[in-house]
Amino acid sequence: RKAAVRGRTGTRARRSSASWVPRMPHLSQRQYDQIGLGLIALGLLLALPLYLSSSDGLVVTAIVDGLAYAIGSLRQIAPFALVAAGSLFIARPMLPAVRPLRSGGLLLFLALALMLAAGTFGLGADGSRDQLWQADLLRDRGGYLGDAEFALARAVAGNLGAHILGIFMLLGSVLLLTGATVAGVVRATGRGVADTTRVLRPTATVAPSRIAA
Numbered sequence: 001r002k003a004a005v006r007g008r009t010g011t012r013a014r015r016s017s018a019s020w021v022p023r024m025p026h027l028s029q030r031q032y033d034q035i036g037l038g039l040i041a042l043g044l045l046l047a048l049p050l051y052l053s054s055s056d057g058l059v060v061t062a063i064v065d066g067l068a069y070a071i072g073s074l075r076q077i078a079p080f081a082l083v084a085a086g087s088l089f090i091a092r093p094m095l096p097a098v099r100p101l102r103s104g105g106l107l108l109f110l111a112l113a114l115m116l117a118a119g120t121f122g123l124g125a126d127g128s129r130d131q132l133w134q135a136d137l138l139r140d141r142g143g144y145l146g147d148a149e150f151a152l153a154r155a156v157a158g159n160l161g162a163h164i165l166g167i168f169m170l171l172g173s174v175l176l177l178t179g180a181t182v183a184g185v186v187r188a189t190g191r192g193v194a195d196t197t198r199v200l201r202p203t204a205t206v207a208p209s210r211i212a213a
Contacts, residue, residue: 029093036089043082050076069135072143073116073124074109081109104176110145111169114153117146118162129159 027035048054049064067075084105092098116124117132125140132147142149153162175181 032089032092036086039082039086039089043079043086046082047079050079068139068143070143071113071145072138072141074113074142074146081105100176100179104173107169107176108173110149111166111173113142113146114149114162114169115166116142117150118153118159118166120163120166 045057045060046064046067049061064075067078071078088095088098088101095101115121117129118124119129124142124146125137127134127137129150132151133144138144138147141147150162153165157165
């Protein structure tokens with residue numbers, strides 16, 4: 001009896017603890033459509049001050065200024081990112097899988113922020129990378145997000161390691177977004193080289209015969 005009571009008590013405890021775990025609400029496609037349309041509208045509104053300089057709205061201007069310090073130069077692609085995210089919400093039923101695209105987009109965003117902060121491939125504003133959190137350089141680099149990533153990467157792997165980490169994050173995001181694999185890319189490259197060699201080989205054999213004639 002004691003064992004049975006303990007088993008029931010343990011089951012009740014597990015059920016009560018499981019009930020406290022937060023669960024994401026289940027949304028219908030109509031609600032996803034509304035979220036997507038809202039993101040697309042926000043992207044178009046942000047495009048006005050960023051690309052056309054024709055918006056005098058206080059809220060939109062404040063959002064753009066906040067993005068300048070939060071994500072730096074990546075604010076220039078924020079409208080495209082919002083429109084793309086909204087389109088994904090709307091096109092969910094027509095896509096085979098949304099999770100790889102979502103993960104790839106997030107990884108691409110983080111990779112670009114890190115590369116802007118670290119100056120990989122000459123990205124970002126010129127200047128010393130030794131001192132972080134410089135307000136006059138944040139807007140033209142990766143913002144506070146990029147500097148936070150760069151500080152963490154530099155503490156773990158050093159300056160060179162931060163560049164390597166950013167490059168591999170970029171490559172990983174491309175693989176997620178395209179659905180390709182490293183083996184597939186190597187295989188396709190090998191086939192391309194083989195086809196090019198096969199085409200050039202007859203030309204190389206015909207040319208000496210013409211010269212001899």
